[in-house]
Amino acid sequence: MTEDELKEKILSLAKKNPKGITVNDITAAHPDLTSAELVNTINKLLQQGSFDIFNQGGTLLYRFKNQANKQAVKGADNEEKVVFNLISEAGNKGIWIRDIRVRSNLANTQLTKVLKNLESKKLIKAVKCVNASKKKVYMLYNLEPDRSISGGAWYQDQDFESEFVDILNRQCLKFLQQRADKIKCNPRGPIIGRTQSYAAAAEVQKYITDLGISNVKLEVEDFITILNTLVYDGKAESTVYPDGSKVYRAIEALIPAPGIVQVPCGVCPLINKCYSSGLITPQQCVYMAEWLE
Amino acid sequence: MSHQLGRVVSEILLRYFGEIVQQVGNDLFTYGSKPIGMIVKTTGLLRSQVIESLRTLLKFDLATFEPSANEIIADYKLLPDNVLLLLRYPRYLLQMKTKYGSEAEILIEELLQQASCTATVLIIAVATKYKDDKEKNINIIRLKDTFISLATAGYIQQAPVAELNEGSEIPTLVPVATIVPDLDSRVIVQAMNSGNIAEANDNIYWRVHYDRFHQDFRDDIMIKAMTRRIDENAGELMRLLLQQMYLASSPWAHESNAIPAMDLRELCRRSAAERPLLHQHVDHYLKVLEENGSGFVVRDGDAGGGLYVVRARDAAQKLLVSVLEHTVTERLGSHAARIFRLILAKKYIEEEDIQKHAMLPNKECKELTYKLLEEHFISVHPMRKAASSGGMNKAVYLYHIKLRDVAQTAVEMCYRSLHNVIKRGAYERTRHSRLREKQRRVRSIVHGMRLRGEPQHNIDDVEETLTPPEIALLQGVEKQLKQLNSAELELDKTLFILKWEKDMDEDNKRFT
Numbered sequence: 001m002t003e004d005e006l007k008e009k010i011l012s013l014a015k016k017n018p019k020g021i022t023v024n025d026i027t028a029a030h031p032d033l034t035s036a037e038l039v040n041t042i043n044k045l046l047q048q049g050s051f052d053i054f055n056q057g058g059t060l061l062y063r064f065k066n067q068a069n070k071q072a073v074k075g076a077d078n079e080e081k082v083v084f085n086l087i088s089e090a091g092n093k094g095i096w097i098r099d100i101r102v103r104s105n106l107a108n109t110q111l112t113k114v115l116k117n118l119e120s121k122k123l124i125k126a127v128k129c130v131n132a133s134k135k136k137v138y139m140l141y142n143l144e145p146d147r148s149i150s151g152g153a154w155y156q157d158q159d160f161e162s163e164f165v166d167i168l169n170r171q172c173l174k175f176l177q178q179r180a181d182k183i184k185c186n187p188r189g190p191i192i193g194r195t196q197s198y199a200a201a202a203e204v205q206k207y208i209t210d211l212g213i214s215n216v217k218l219e220v221e222d223f224i225t226i227l228n229t230l231v232y233d234g235k236a237e238s239t240v241y242p243d244g245s246k247v248y249r250a251i252e253a254l255i256p257a258p259g260i261v262q263v264p265c266g267v268c269p270l271i272n273k274c275y276s277s278g279l280i281t282p283q284q285c286v287y288m289a290e291w292l293e
Numbered sequence: 294m295s296h297q298l299g300r301v302v303s304e305i306l307l308r309y310f311g312e313i314v315q316q317v318g319n320d321l322f323t324y325g326s327k328p329i330g331m332i333v334k335t336t337g338l339l340r341s342q343v344i345e346s347l348r349t350l351l352k353f354d355l356a357t358f359e360p361s362a363n364e365i366i367a368d369y370k371l372l373p374d375n376v377l378l379l380l381r382y383p384r385y386l387l388q389m390k391t392k393y394g395s396e397a398e399i400l401i402e403e404l405l406q407q408a409s410c411t412a413t414v415l416i417i418a419v420a421t422k423y424k425d426d427k428e429k430n431i432n433i434i435r436l437k438d439t440f441i442s443l444a445t446a447g448y449i450q451q452a453p454v455a456e457l458n459e460g461s462e463i464p465t466l467v468p469v470a471t472i473v474p475d476l477d478s479r480v481i482v483q484a485m486n487s488g489n490i491a492e493a494n495d496n497i498y499w500r501v502h503y504d505r506f507h508q509d510f511r512d513d514i515m516i517k518a519m520t521r522r523i524d525e526n527a528g529e530l531m532r533l534l535l536q537q538m539y540l541a542s543s544p545w546a547h548e549s550n551a552i553p554a555m556d557l558r559e560l561c562r563r564s565a566a567e568r569p570l571l572h573q574h575v576d577h578y579l580k581v582l583e584e585n586g587s588g589f590v591v592r593d594g595d596a597g598g599g600l601y602v603v604r605a606r607d608a609a610q611k612l613l614v615s616v617l618e619h620t621v622t623e624r625l626g627s628h629a630a631r632i633f634r635l636i637l638a639k640k641y642i643e644e645e646d647i648q649k650h651a652m653l654p655n656k657e658c659k660e661l662t663y664k665l666l667e668e669h670f671i672s673v674h675p676m677r678k679a680a681s682s683g684g685m686n687k688a689v690y691l692y693h694i695k696l697r698d699v700a701q702t703a704v705e706m707c708y709r710s711l712h713n714v715i716k717r718g719a720y721e722r723t724r725h726s727r728l729r730e731k732q733r734r735v736r737s738i739v740h741g742m743r744l745r746g747e748p749q750h751n752i753d754d755v756e757e758t759l760t761p762p763e764i765a766l767l768q769g770v771e772k773q774l775k776q777l778n779s780a781e782l783e784l785d786k787t788l789f790i791l792k793w794e795k796d797m798d799e800d801n802k803r804f805t
């Protein structure tokens with residue numbers, strides 16, 4: 001591997017993690033690097049001024065420093081600088097155009113021009129919010145939008161991947177169901193049984209990751225979101241352990257399917273149009289006939 | 294009262310009592326309460342027919358009367374909820390059979406048919422009916438004993454007596470406290486043999502006490518729910534809790550009096566042989582009963598090793614929700630049910646948040662939310678936000694669930710379904726009535742021939758008048774009618790849960 005390739009790799013890793021990376025992160029991502037190469041490359045990058053270095057709780061944290069920033073501010077007029085700073089302060093959550101206007105005190109037309117300029121220089125970008133389709137936020141060009149903006153793992157270019165969610169939902173349930181019966185007549189008592197039937201989100205994460213159904217890396221948070229849909233499906237309950245971790249277990253509905261859904265009328269879309277005489281009647285009903293077959 | 298209820302009630306009256314009673318019932322249902330003269334006028338029936346119908350309705354407690362404004366004539370009123378109970382009769386009988394055996398079943402059956410009668414008459418009637426039935430082997434002593442246990446357990450009670458108030462010509466029915474009778478089986482046997490019943494009669498009239506049965510049904514639902522949620526031991530513990538509850542609390546109380554865990558431990562110790570696990574882990578079972586999200590049982594203080602309270606009202610609500618969830622799932626799909634539950638859990642929620650938590654695509658989520666609105670499972674509450682910083686006034690729509698209203702929606706749906714099922718049954722019956730009649734005739738002829746000992750080939754000849762396709766058709770119809778029948782029972786069970794919570798709230802006193 002050439003030196004440039006190495007630099008590129010580490011830089012891209014650092015860009016992905018705007019909060020900064022540690023040496024461990026680098027070795028985890030590129031286990032094939034020797035420590036000599038590593039030290040060498042990092043030093044080069046530091047010299048170039050591509051990295052800021054921080055000391056966080058005893059470990060060294062390297063954060064990508066955007067050189068473009070400096071240049072931008074250099075060549076720009078005052079308005080651009082103000083707007084640029086506001087946007088860079090907003091980080092990867094972005095800032096809404098109205099807020100920029102209010103805080104910069106710029107007139108609408110002027111602000112649009114400034115934003116256009118910055119955008120054309122590739123210093124900032126506009127990102128659409130997933131949860132409010134009309135809302136656009138601005139952030140620095142090199143930033144990866146926050147989950148709340150991009151929607152995280154569930155979105156592919158703003159499209160919600162419902163099938164993916166459904167598959168995960170089913171797989172998680174399957175996992176929980178495998179151990180749900182532990183509570184039943186457990187020789188060690190129902191409390192121990194219940195504990196055995198609980199699964200922490202991290203366990204579910206491991207199980208699903210091992211299954212390899214997802215090519216996106218899913219965080220524990222993501223699994224909590226999915227597991228919560230199971231709770232809303234009425235198929236699981238959740239509780240919080242004393243140490244603050246959330247656990248889940250599969251449950252059954254309190255009652256089996258009630259009479260109302262066992263007869264065709266209970267699920268019939270025409271129920272409110274069905275009368276004793278007329279076009280739709282129980283006597284002539286085909287749903288009934290099918291059901292009675 | 295709802296139009297749908299009127300439709301079901303009308304169909305039920307038709308099935309059990311025929312067209313004339315149905316007409317009178319419809320009339321009473323539509324007008325609320327009215328005197329005989331008015332019924333004659335609107336229905337166009339003969340006065341004697343109306344009176345006869347009212348007599349039937351009153352006898353079975355399907356209608357009641359009260360003095361009208363002038364205190365001279367009576368106004369009659371239909372009791373639609375009691376009419377619905379007619380559908381529950383098979384369940385009452387089954388309950389008796391499983392709990393007290395076939396004598397009890399026969400007694401209750403007879404009493405339901407007679408509506409009300411004295412102990413002696415009832416016992417003699419049953420004994421006479423089954424005199425020749427070797428299989429059942431009914432004897433008066435056993436019947437008498439069963440009668441007494443049923444009275445003690447409250448499944449039958451003394452019928453209210455009519456009393457004339459001063460200044461009024463219309464009697465009022467006054468409930469009487471039930472006293473468990475002291476019956477002498479020798480006197481009954483004598484009366485039966487001599488045929489002189491009047492002598493042994495005590496003029497105390499009895500009737501079936503539906504509520505007592507309903508208690509059993511309720512307990513059964515709760516026990517089954519715990520068995521499903523946890524396991525059989527938990528179900529058994531629930532049963533014990535309910536059993537203890539009856540000792541010190543009124544049966545339909547929202548919340549029972551505190552039940553000491555000590556008593557439960559003692560009970561479990563006694564049944565340790567059958568349920569060793571329960572005995573071993575009583576306290577743990579109590580804890581999971583409390584912490585399974587059903588809210589049936591809560592711990593109420595630590596005195597004397599812990600006190601527990603059965604929360605019937607919360608149970609009713611949780612079960613109601615369960616029925617509704619099933620209904621939404623089947624009608625609109627599991628994603629809609631997810632939204633339904635989500636709204637229920639969050640109480641009030643904005644559309645945006647629904648999407649976020651339910652993890653559904655924008656469009657689907659919106660569609661389902663509107664479908665839920667359309668079918669009245671959820672409601673929306675517009676709210677003006679106070680002028681926000683930007684000076685924009687945006688209305689926020691909060692979705693929420695009015696449980697009582699949704700329950701009513703489901704009740705209406707049950708009524709509609711029930712009506713349709715009964716109507717379809719009646720239709721199938723008339724459609725094949727000729728064939729069914731033929732079958733009946735063939736059977737009775739064959740029966741007669743067998744008794745007379747006629748040769749087999751003669752019998753075969755008669756039997757063969759029913760052709761194979763006819764027989765196949767008849768079997769098909771039988772099966773369909775059975776299915777419709779069991780659907781009626783199941784719908785009635787759903788109604789039971791749907792109404793239970795509401796009834797508890799409306800008059801807690803009715804049940805004491």
Ligand code: SF4
Nearest residue numbers: 265268271274282285
């Ligand atoms: S009878 Fe048929 S059309 Fe009418 S409500 Fe029932 S299923 Fe629907």
